[in-house]
Amino acid sequence: MTHLKPHIFVVRWPSVSDNVADIISGLQGLPGRKTVLDKTDLPTSSSAGWEHMRIAEDSFYGRQFELALRLFDGDVFVFIAGDAQCSDWNQLVTSCLERFEHMPQLGVWSPEIDNTGWSTDRVAMGHGRDYAVKIVAQTDSIVWALSPSILARLRQLDLVSNNLGWGIDWAAIAIAYSTGKIAIRDTRVGIHHPAGRAYSPDVALQQMELFLQGINPAERIQLCLLHHFLGMPVKYAFDL
Secondary structure: OOOOOEEEEEEEOHHHHHHHHHHHHHOOOOOOEEEEEEOOOOOOOOOOOEEEEEOOOOOOHHHHHHHHHHHOOOOEEEEEOOOOEOOOHHHHHHHHHHHHHHOOOEEEEEEEEOOOOOOHHHHEEEEOOOOOEEEEOOOOOOEEEEOHHHHHHHOOOOOOOOOOOOOHHHHHHHHHHHOOOEEEEEEEEEEEOOOOOOOOHHHHHHHHHHHHHHOOHHHHHHHHHHHHHOOOOOOOOOOO
16 A cells, blocks of 8 residues: 555536436545546535635636646646546546656656557557566656656746646656656556547647746757657757
8 A cells, every 4th residue: 555645626617417326435535635626616526635726617628737847736646527437437446546656766656558549559658677667758648647856857848838738748757757757557457538629729739839838958858858759849949
């Protein structure tokens, strides 16, 4: 049993209320602080041990994440999108905490995930002694966890302007590798994520490009290397 205490955040919006109720139920017995970031006007269900923070309807991933960073109170930051589905949420978070407990170099953790452009086969750069630990160039950020040192650096970036939230995962991973930490995908546990999005990818891309201008040269170099590994265009300027 790990001694680490998570602070778990779950984002709720109207169409995922039933699924969020399942997430809450699945994590009910887990210790640590637990917060629902709630975009609905619906009454909160019975959820002992959970706090509900109302957030504006126009607050998307970036602003949700920024609020979570300000609220964070724990050893491991766990962020769960309300449409993610898992057969055993307790086991997923417990597995996450075990990885942080036994891997002091761990900065960014994620489970296996479907319906993502960042499949494990595409992003894996290697593996640990445990083959379920994949060292990755991208984790996705539907369900993921971060160490306090990564959070401290992310707080210095402009998450509010990056409302749709693309690129937060890139920044976190670049921060990790530039500071001697690693990002992993833990294939022992997985989630299902329904396909589709309800916003403009063009706007998200514009916000991401502005957001990533805030990372420092060491982080930018790591980002270039990650993008090169994935066969993506490498076009970042350096203000040196």
